[in-house]
Amino acid sequence: MKDKIRKIIKDHARLSLDVEQLDDFADLGEAGMTSHASVMLMLALENEFGLEFPDIMLSRSVFESIETIAVAITSLQHMEHR
Amino acid sequence: MSAPQALNSLEASFSEQLTATEQFQLAMRIAGQHAEDVDTQGRFPSEAIQALRSARALSWYVPYDYGGAHAQIDTLSEATFELSRRCASTGMIFAMHQIQVACIVRHLSNSLWFENYLRRVVREQRLIASATSEVGVGGNLRKSIAAIEPSPASPCGLIQFEKEASTISYGAQADDLLTTVRRSASADHGDQVLVLTHSSDMEATQTSDWDTLGMRGTCSPGFRVRATCIPDQVLPTPFAVIAAETMVPFSHILWANVWLGLSTDAFDRAQNFVRSQARQNPGSTPPAALRLSEMSVRMAECRALVRAATQEYISLAEGEGRSMLSTMGYAIRINNLKIAASETAVEVCQGALRVCGFLGYKNGGQYSVGRQLRDAHSAALMIANDRLHATNAALLLLHRDGK
Numbered sequence: 199m200k201d202k203i204r205k206i207i208k209d210h211a212r213l214s215l216d217v218e219q220l221d222d223f224a225d226l227g228e229a230g231m232t233s234h235a236s237v238m239l240m241l242a243l244e245n246e247f248g249l250e251f252p253d254i255m256l257s258r259s260v261f262e263s264i265e266t267i268a269v270a271i272t273s274l275q276h277m278e279h280r
Numbered sequence: 281m282s283a284p285q286a287l288n289s290l291e292a293s294f295s296e297q298l299t300a301t302e303q304f305q306l307a308m309r310i311a312g313q314h315a316e317d318v319d320t321q322g323r324f325p326s327e328a329i330q331a332l333r334s335a336r337a338l339s340w341y342v343p344y345d346y347g348g349a350h351a352q353i354d355t356l357s358e359a360t361f362e363l364s365r366r367c368a369s370t371g372m373i374f375a376m377h378q379i380q381v382a383c384i385v386r387h388l389s390n391s392l393w394f395e396n397y398l399r400r401v402v403r404e405q406r407l408i409a410s411a412t413s414e415v416g417v418g419g420n421l422r423k424s425i426a427a428i429e430p431s432p433a434s435p436c437g438l439i440q441f442e443k444e445a446s447t448i449s450y451g452a453q454a455d456d457l458l459t460t461v462r463r464s465a466s467a468d469h470g471d472q473v474l475v476l477t478h479s480s481d482m483e484a485t486q487t488s489d490w491d492t493l494g495m496r497g498t499c500s501p502g503f504r505v506r507a508t509c510i511p512d513q514v515l516p517t518p519f520a521v522i523a524a525e526t527m528v529p530f531s532h533i534l535w536a537n538v539w540l541g542l543s544t545d546a547f548d549r550a551q552n553f554v555r556s557q558a559r560q561n562p563g564s565t566p567p568a569a570l571r572l573s574e575m576s577v578r579m580a581e582c583r584a585l586v587r588a589a590t591q592e593y594i595s596l597a598e599g600e601g602r603s604m605l606s607t608m609g610y611a612i613r614i615n616n617l618k619i620a621a622s623e624t625a626v627e628v629c630q631g632a633l634r635v636c637g638f639l640g641y642k643n644g645g646q647y648s649v650g651r652q653l654r655d656a657h658s659a660a661l662m663i664a665n666d667r668l669h670a671t672n673a674a675l676l677l678l679h680r681d682g683k
Contacts, residue, residue: 214468227520230468233422237608237674244678256608256679258524 210239222265249274303335312366318497319651324453325497328370333405341381347402357537364541368655369497375534380408380458386526393512409454415444423469427462431508440508449500472519482507494654524606532618536586539625539659546652550632553647568635575631582624589617608679615668622659629653
C-alpha cells in the first residue's frame with residue numbers, strides 16, 4: 199500500500215525532493231506539500247483506493263506523512279469491510 | 281493570611297478590577313476623540329494605545345500564571361468591537377496585538393524564554409507587531425523566503441534573519457515583532473517558524489509609505505528587517521500548527537469584530553439621521569427608514585455569524601477539540617466568516633452613505649460616514665477575499681459542506 203501511496207504523492211503532492219528517498223515518517227508539509235497539493239493528493243487517494251475520507255479525517259494530522267496516510271486508509275478499509 | 285488581611289486584599293483586587301474597566305472605558309472615549317485626527321493625519325493613535333496600556337489591556341489574554349487577566353477571545357472580541365465603533369484603526373491595532381499574544385500563549389510549549397517574555401508583556405505592556413507579509417510570496421501567509429541562519433559574526437550560537445516585509449502595521453511604534461521565517465536556509469518555503477525580536481535589538485528600514493484610502497492610523501508601510509537573536513526566541517511550535525489553531529481563527533474573528541464595530545458606527549449615524557428627519561415631520565416614516573431596515577437585516581446576520589464563530593472557537597480551542605481546528609471543514613467555515621463580514625461592512629457603510637446623503641459624504645460632523653466607508657474597504661483586501669475563495673473552492677472538492 200505504501201508503494202501506491204508513494205506513487206500518488208509523486209504524481210500529485212508536487213514536492214521539491216525525490217519521493218523515493220522520502221522516509222515513511224517524514225513530514226510532508228516540511229517536504230513542501232502546500233494545502234492545495236494536499237487536496238489534490240486526497241482526491242487522488244480517494245480515487246485510487248475507492249473510498250471517501252469523512253470530514254473528521256480531512257485534517258493535516260491525517261496527511262502528515264506516508265505512515266499516517268496508510269493508517270487512515272487501513273482504518274477506513276476496515277470500517278467498510280465490517 | 282488573617283481574615284482582615286484577606287478582606288483587604290480582596291477589596292484591593294476588586295477596586296483594581298473596577299479601575300481597569302473604567303480605564304478601558306476611558307480608552308474607548310479617547311479613541312473616539314482622536315479618530316478624525318488620526319484618519320486625517322494618517323498618524324498612529326498614540327493617545328488611545330497609551331490609554332489601553334494604562335488599562336493593562338495589552339496583557340488581557342496572558343494567563344494568570346504570568347500575571348495576566350486570563351481573558352478569553354469573547355472578551356477580546358467585545359473590546360475590539362467597542363474600540364472600532366469609535367476608531368477602527370485603534371480597534372485593528374488592538375486586535376492585531378492580541379493575535380500575536382494569543383500565538384505565543386497558546387504555542388509556547390513550556391519555553392522558559394517565552395514564559396519570561398509574557399511576564400514582561402504584563403509588566404511593561406509591550407506592543408507586538410506582526411511581520412508575516414513578504415515581498416515575493418504573493419500574499420501567501422504560509423510561504424516565506426526569509427530564513428533563519430547562524431550568525432557568522434558570533435561564536436556563541438546566535439541566529440539571524442533578514443526579511444523584506446511588504447507591510448508591518450504599526451511597525452515603527454511596536455516594542456516587539458513576531459516574524460514568520462523559514463526554519464533554516466535549506467527548509468522548504470512552507471516550513472516556517474515564528475521568531476520574536478525586540479525593536480531595540482533590530483534594524484528596521486522603512487521601504488515604502490502608508491498613504492492609504494482607509495485604516496490610515498494603523499501605519500502599515502513596508503520594512504526591511506534585520507535581526508540577530510538567540511535560538512530561544514523562536515517559538516517551538518511549527519507555524520503550520522500556530523496558523524491553523526490560532527493565528528487564522530483569531531485574526532478572522534477579531535477582524536470581523538473590527539468591521540462589525542465600524543459598520544455599527546455607520547449604522548448608528550444613519551439611524552440618528554433618520555430619527556432627526558422623523559422628528560421634523562412627525563406622523564410619517566421617512567423613506568430612508570426602509571433602507572435602514574434593510575441594513576439592520578445585514579447587521580443582524582453578521583452579528584450572528586461573528587458570535588457563532590466566536591462560540592465555536594471557544595468550544596474547540598482547548599483539549600480534544602483542538603485538532604478540529606486543523607480540519608478542512610473548520611478552514612472553510614472560518615474563511616466564510618472573513619468573506620461574509622468583510623462584504624457586509626462595505627454594504628452597510630454604503631447604505632449609511634445613501635441614507636445620510638451629502639451630510640454623510642462630507643468629512644466631519646455627526647452624520648459623516650466617509651471614514652467608516654474608507655476603513656471598511658480594507659476588509660476585502662486583508663488576506664484577499666479572492667484568495668480565500670480559491671482556497672475554499674479547492675477544499676470544497678473534498679469537504680461536504682452544510683452538515
